[in-house]
Amino acid sequence: MNDPIITINGLNKTYEGGFQALTHIDLAIQRGEIFALLGPNGAGKTTLISVVCGLVNPTAGHVLVDGFDNITHYRQARERIGLVPQELTNEAFETVWNTVSFSRGLFGKAPNPAHIEKVLKSLALWDKRNNRLMTLSGGMKRRVLIAKALSHEPRILFLDEPTAGVDVELRREMWDVVRQLRDNGVTIILTTHYIEEAEEMADRIGVINRGELVLVEEKAALMSKLGSKQLTLNLHSPLTEIPANLQRFELSLAAEGFELIYTYDGSQEEDGHAISEFLTALEREGVTFKDLNTRQSSLEDIFVDLVKERA
Amino acid sequence: MNLHPVRAIYMAEMARTRRTLLQSIVSPVISTSLYFVVFGAAIGSRISEVNGVSYGAFIVPGLIMLMLLTQSVSNASFGIFFPKFSGSIYELLSAPISHLEIVIGYVGAAASKSILLGLIILATSNFFVPLEIAHPFWMLFFLVLTAVTFSLLGFIIGIWADGFDRLQLVPLLVITPLTFLGGSFYSIDMLPPFWQTITLANPVVYLVSGFRWSFYGISDVSLAASVGMITLFLVACLATIGWIFRTGYRLKP
Numbered sequence: 001m002n003d004p005i006i007t008i009n010g011l012n013k014t015y016e017g018g019f020q021a022l023t024h025i026d027l028a029i030q031r032g033e034i035f036a037l038l039g040p041n042g043a044g045k046t047t048l049i050s051v052v053c054g055l056v057n058p059t060a061g062h063v064l065v066d067g068f069d070n071i072t073h074y075r076q077a078r079e080r081i082g083l084v085p086q087e088l089t090n091e092a093f094e095t096v097w098n099t100v101s102f103s104r105g106l107f108g109k110a111p112n113p114a115h116i117e118k119v120l121k122s123l124a125l126w127d128k129r130n131n132r133l134m135t136l137s138g139g140m141k142r143r144v145l146i147a148k149a150l151s152h153e154p155r156i157l158f159l160d161e162p163t164a165g166v167d168v169e170l171r172r173e174m175w176d177v178v179r180q181l182r183d184n185g186v187t188i189i190l191t192t193h194y195i196e197e198a199e200e201m202a203d204r205i206g207v208i209n210r211g212e213l214v215l216v217e218e219k220a221a222l223m224s225k226l227g228s229k230q231l232t233l234n235l236h237s238p239l240t241e242i243p244a245n246l247q248r249f250e251l252s253l254a255a256e257g258f259e260l261i262y263t264y265d266g267s268q269e270e271d272g273h274a275i276s277e278f279l280t281a282l283e284r285e286g287v288t289f290k291d292l293n294t295r296q297s298s299l300e301d302i303f304v305d306l307v308k309e310r311a
Numbered sequence: 312m313n314l315h316p317v318r319a320i321y322m323a324e325m326a327r328t329r330r331t332l333l334q335s336i337v338s339p340v341i342s343t344s345l346y347f348v349v350f351g352a353a354i355g356s357r358i359s360e361v362n363g364v365s366y367g368a369f370i371v372p373g374l375i376m377l378m379l380l381t382q383s384v385s386n387a388s389f390g391i392f393f394p395k396f397s398g399s400i401y402e403l404l405s406a407p408i409s410h411l412e413i414v415i416g417y418v419g420a421a422a423s424k425s426i427l428l429g430l431i432i433l434a435t436s437n438f439f440v441p442l443e444i445a446h447p448f449w450m451l452f453f454l455v456l457t458a459v460t461f462s463l464l465g466f467i468i469g470i471w472a473d474g475f476d477r478l479q480l481v482p483l484l485v486i487t488p489l490t491f492l493g494g495s496f497y498s499i500d501m502l503p504p505f506w507q508t509i510t511l512a513n514p515v516v517y518l519v520s521g522f523r524w525s526f527y528g529i530s531d532v533s534l535a536a537s538v539g540m541i542t543l544f545l546v547a548c549l550a551t552i553g554w555i556f557r558t559g560y561r562l563k564p
Contacts, residue, residue: 015564053405057563075313078407089398093330098323105319106406148402 004028005156005187006052011061013047013211021047023211025061029156029189034182036202036219037191040307044211045191046086049158053083066155079107082149086160086191088141090148092134096125099133100147107152119150123177139170146177157181159190163197175201195300199223209307222302224265229296231262231275233282233289243285249278260287316408320416321423324390328424335386336428339378343432346374347439350496361498362529367440372523373495374436379429379454380461380490380515384482387421387465392478395470395561404563410556414466421462422455429454442526449525449534456541457518461486463548470561489515499531514540 006029013022021044029035037045050056052063054074063070065077091099100116120126123143128136133144142162149157159178163171178201182188192198198205199219206216238257250263264274282289328335351367358366394400403413436442444450472478493515499507510516511532521537524530530537555562 053401055401055404055563057559075407075409078405081405083401083405085398085401087398089401091394091397091399093327094323098326102319102323103402105315105322106402106408108313108315108407110315 003031005031005066006189007064008048008052009061009063011048011051011063012059013044013051013056014059021211022051022058025211025213027206027213027216029187030204032182032185032187033203034178034188034190034201036198036205037189037208038193038195038198038205038303039191039208040193043208045208046160047211048208049083049160049189049191053081053158054078075108079152080155082152082154082157084142084145084149084157084159084162086164088138088145090133090141090144093132095130095132096120096136096144096147097129099144100151103148104151107154109152115153116151119147122180123147124173139166142166142174143177150181154186156187156189159188161191161193163192163194171197195303207303207306214306229264229294231264231278231292231294233260233262234258234291235260236288236290239287243287245285246278246281249281260289312412313408316406317412317416317419320403320413321420324417324420325423327390328386328420335382335424336431339382339428340431340435343374343378344435344439346370346377347436351439361501362527364527364529365440368442368527369498369523370496371433371436371440371442372526373493373519375429375432375454376457376493376515376519376522377490377495378432379425379457380486380518381482382428383421383425383458383461384465384468384486386424387418387462388469388472388478388482389465390417390421391466391469392472396475400562410552413556414463414552418459418462418466421465422458425458425462426454429458444526445528446525450522453518453522453525453537453541456545457522460541460545460548463545463552467548467551467555470555473561489513490519494519494531498529514544517541 006027008025008027011022011025012020014020025048037048039045047056051058052065052070054070054077063077066080068076068080070077094102097116097120100120101111101113104116105111117126120129123146125140125143125147128140133141136144146159146162162178163174166174175197178188178190190197190201202219204216204218205222207214232254234255235258239253239260240257242251242253252261252263253259254261262278264278347367347370350370355366355370360366361369394403433442468478468481472480492510493513494510495515499510499516502510517532517537517540520531521534521541524534524537554560
């Protein structure tokens, strides 16, 4: 799986006026994956996408798209990319068919009505092909933007906040469309500030905050962190160290020895073995407690911690 | 050069003209016809011939030039300003398309519209005054070159403008006064000597003079000066556009 389709090296962007939007970004996007770029508003997600797509000039660093530098070989790099912007921007008076066909031409491809038809049908826009864009609903307009981005058969699709302001039903539909594209071999990079979306869609997740890429991980690895649970016991008398017979459990002490924290894999916990085993061992050691609580960390916690840490 | 993107931009811009036929073709033709009626027929009949040409016929090249300049600038500026305004310019900037291809698409379409308009006005003027074109090749030369040059200027204005008011600023405050004072309605030797000298600083004088020469063989300045001036203007616009794309001015942060 070591075949990056996009390689970003040492990317910096400082806007005129001194605002540093991106700080030394290194990132490799694997061919055929769905990569979610997660971050709060203003973290630099859109700037990062914009640099890769050629909308913003980088201050330093470079981007390779399928081996082509996105500035010196912009034609080869850009023809591989489709971009769906965050804002619903389009020519209000154009028809769906015309605007999608225009995009194909703009990206240097010869007219191919059969392909446009296929794209429009896959996005449930075929019935609306002769409608003017201004007559469409917000969700439809977003689909038109996706259709425009797919009109030139790109191998990489950037979706900038694809489901921002989209209702739940449409969001699910959008996810289906994205999965279908991935199944057809398109690499997808989506930005989102909905953690749910990243969880639902992504193969890998990158967290960006204040222009820095603070974490890039397989979703599965993140989910196992997500799956971990903590049992905190408030002890009657403090412990100075973990008793030898309890060392096989993943334990830590807090609150000057008054709190014993047991971290266990919550996803394996359906039959309750880990906890009962631990509690039995605890009783055998004569450790008593007056209160307990358990908590499960979510991707959101991980995210909030990461973002707070850097603030 | 890839012709597909050029064609896509050109056709989309021409489609916009068809959608706005009233505004982009019919209204300039009507307003020019009004000039013919007022200046050519009503007032012109009381004005004696200018250098042996009836006043009605004398103003035809100037009127075509007036429309050519204002329409080229407004067509081209709107063409590139609107995607900037609506945000759809992201697509143009992320497309695998060279700067030259973008300019050919937009400026080519704007210039085509202006040339078409110029020819329609020329045909219309035939209803009002007897026309003769002494040098058809030179007439087309000035028509095409002026349309292209001022469409390039419009393209620059469209990129520079950050609001609709600024989009109108240059055509209203610069182009129109320069054209009115550029000898569209008079020969500059009708002016007092002092103003004759001042008026030579107006680039439009050279365009109108050259264009009028191609019709009637009479001119205020030499043909070489006219050709030189329009070429200079063309080069200046091309250089400015080159700089815009190199630096990303008002296009790429």
